[in-house]
Amino acid sequence: MQFFAGTEISPSLPAATASGNNGHMMYVFNRDGICLLYREWNRPLHTLNAQQDHKLMFGLLFSLKSLTAKMDPTSVEKGNLGVPQLPGQGCSFHSFRTNTYKLSFMESPSGIKLILITHPRTGDLRESLKYIYNLYVEYVVKNPPYTPRTPISNFLCMCELFNTALDQYVRSIS
Amino acid sequence: MGREVSESCVDSLLTEMVSMYCNRLYANKPELAASRIDAIGYQVGHQLSERYTMERPRFTDHLDAIKFICKDFWSELFKKQIDNLKTNHRGTFVLQDNRFRWLSRMSLDPSPENGDVPQENSEAAAENKAAQVPNMHLHFSCGVIKGALHNLGIACAVSADTSHLPACSFVVRIKP
Numbered sequence A: 001m002q003f004f005a006g007t008e009i010s011p012s013l014p015a016a017t018a019s020g021n022n023g024h025m026m027y028v029f030n031r032d033g034i035c036l037l038y039r040e041w042n043r044p045l046h047t048l049n050a051q052q053d054h055k056l057m058f059g060l061l062f063s064l065k066s067l068t069a070k071m072d073p074t075s076v077e078k079g080n081l082g083v084p085q086l087p088g089q090g091c092s093f094h095s096f097r098t099n100t101y102k103l104s105f106m107e108s109p110s111g112i113k114l115i116l117i118t119h120p121r122t123g124d125l126r127e128s129l130k131y132i133y134n135l136y137v138e139y140v141v142k143n144p145p146y147t148p149r150t151p152i153s154n155f156l157c158m159c160e161l162f163n164t165a166l167d168q169y170v171r172s173i174s
Numbered sequence B: 001m002g003r004e005v006s007e008s009c010v011d012s013l014l015t016e017m018v019s020m021y022c023n024r025l026y027a028n029k030p031e032l033a034a035s036r037i038d039a040i041g042y043q044v045g046h047q048l049s050e051r052y053t054m055e056r057p058r059f060t061d062h063l064d065a066i067k068f069i070c071k072d073f074w075s076e077l078f079k080k081q082i083d084n085l086k087t088n089h090r091g092t093f094v095l096q097d098n099r100f101r102w103l104s105r106m107s108l109d110p111s112p113e114n115g116d117v118p119q120e121n122s123e124a125a126a127e128n129k130a131a132q133v134p135n136m137h138l139h140f141s142c143g144v145i146k147g148a149l150h151n152l153g154i155a156c157a158v159s160a161d162t163s164h165l166p167a168c169s170f171v172v173r174i175k176p
Helices: A050-070 A126-141 A160-171 B007-025 B030-052 B062-078 B121-151
Strands: A023-029 A035-040 A095-097 A102-107 A113-118 B084-087 B092-097 B156-161 B168-174
Touching: A023 A050, A035 A050, A035 A160, A050 A113, A102 A126, A113 A126, A126 A160, B007 B030, B007 B121, B030 B062, B030 B121, B062 B084, B062 B092, B062 B121, B121 B156, B121 B168
Parallel strands: none
Antiparallel strands: A023 A035, A023 A113, A095 A102, A102 A113, B084 B092, B092 B168, B156 B168
16 A cells, blocks of 8 residues: 655545535544544434443454455465454455445554544545545644644644644545 | 755654753753753754855845845755845844744644633643743744854844744844
């Protein structure tokens, strides 16, 4: 998987159409399962406990990834189920869709997992997730007050630029 | 023949340096940390201006030297020139850069518009500390300008103003 070599906030913005209310929720986890960011734009049913919600989501994706890698009919090696895999090793799952939502997933080589939940008729969001990862690198990782492995909260690390750019971009995804 | 280094590396190095001086070495003495960072910038500016004026004739007056800083020096450092230069013709110059590269990823005002108002003391203290970080980074840049001008024979004092990030202005006062 090719990651970026851009200078400013590139790569080129994937073509954005429409309405603005399609992104529902977004999670960003790091390699240890710490939820760095949780944003919601449109979530009618609220869970009671945010911590449980994050743990559930992280566990779901961890299991899904290892399941899909083990079930891969084209891979040669036969490891045991449950052996943790390096990011990018084996096949990588990128989305699942139900009748009410679609969950898109991207994992970077450093273990940063981006999860975006949208309405079910959304197309392939891999380029969009790459763009969001680039926003993360530019505005969070390179932001001096930010300490790695801590949640991106506005007071401690002044990531206002990241939040506004992210909001703007997600609203423009069709 | 010049060798190149990645810009992200330089950015990360600066970030780490400022953070080390502010949080570890002089954790409770921000003035000392600021003057240390300024001194490092001074050395850097001194040597850089030596390198960038190698083939040029001596500057005739203060305005020429300041123009050199605004044009050539700034383009060597940041690939752009200073956007606006003002002077009162009595030794004070204001150099304004509308998108200062080393601060382009910081936002100054953490706005509590999401409904969270900082209520605990620890959050408010952290917010204050976070608001000082752009100022600390600026001490380095002020030191660079001061060192460069000292090497050209001009004694001065430099301060910076960041009321509108990412635009940033440096005020240079030449000592008579």
